[in-house]
Amino acid sequence: MQSEYLIIEQVYAAKESMQAADELIRAYLPFIRSETSKFFSRPCTEQDDEFSIAMIAFHEAIRGYEKNRGAFFTYASMIIRSRLIDYQRKESRHYGHLSLDEKKDEDGKTLMDTIASDDTVDDFVSLEATKQEIEELASVMKEYGIGFSDVSENSPKQERTLEACKKAIQFAVDNKQILDELLRTKKLPLARLVEGSGADRKTLERHRKYILAMLLIQTNGYEIIRGHLRHLLKTKGGNLA
Incomplete structure (x- = not known):
């Protein structure tokens, strides 16, 4: 990896420019994939939802990083791990091994009915919408x-x-x-x-x-x-x- 001084310089440039941020994310996709794979103890591909979450977390790290936080990659690794933990908890809490059509309460509502208004679904829909837009744009381009x-x-x-x-x-x-x-x-x-x-x-x-x-x-x-x-x-x- 490049020197920490140069990385900090690139991160601060990426704070001001979406183009620079995109380039930095693209340059360190192997790092993002590696961190995701280490967290789940299995190989991670760019098609995995977890990888998309880790990419978003890396961008969050770019935006939130300050020099007094120490080495950038240590900070980025912490943010990625934190967001993946959040994702894992939400997945476990809302989905687990239950059927989405299973009756959940006395009103006859299913689990799907209950989670339909949950923030997790909003996050998931937003993530999926972003992925779909990128895929569609790539096809048109x-x-x-x-x-x-x-x-x-x-x-x-x-x-x-x-x-x-x-x-x-x-x-x-x-x-x-x-x-x-x-x-x-x-x-x-x-x-x-x-x-x-x-x-x-x-x-x-x-x-x-x-x-x-x-x-x-x-x-x-x-x-x-x-x-x-x-x-x-x-x-x-x-x-x-």
Whole structure:
């Protein structure tokens, strides 16, 4: 693993940027998988719900970490373990070995009726919804010849470049016919984006895959993903719709 000084630097950068946070999470997926596997004493795959919970816990560790808490990975391991314990307890308490259709009380309510309003179900539904959005977006992006790794590699690294891309994205969001054209032709209308946003064409061309992914997120109700990205796409005078 990298030096602790560099890790701390990366964590603090990830606190300010969702893109940096995503990159940090992606870089340490083996660590997250290892911690999850150690906790459950069995191999963990990226398809396991527990792995998703551990990823969320790692992001929580990024947001909550301060230098006075000691080594970041020790802190992250503690947060992951804590969230997995919470998950294990909730699973045991609410599901156990009981049938969801078993009558639970004198009113004839089943266990499913009882847990339907429980916070655990809300958490589970939220987690499943997020996974479904990511899977759907990945499928749509594939039709356009891009993947999440392409987006990461093409993401703007400088503030000035990011601002130019944000202007182009905002212009497209404010002019829905551009999004319609994108879906219809499966091509990024660069000329219209340049003309409407005033951004430099070469800049937009260099980050075409990033802009394309951001616009696809705006087209099909990816509310959860948009919520995570919205702070990166803010413009002066308002937010993306």
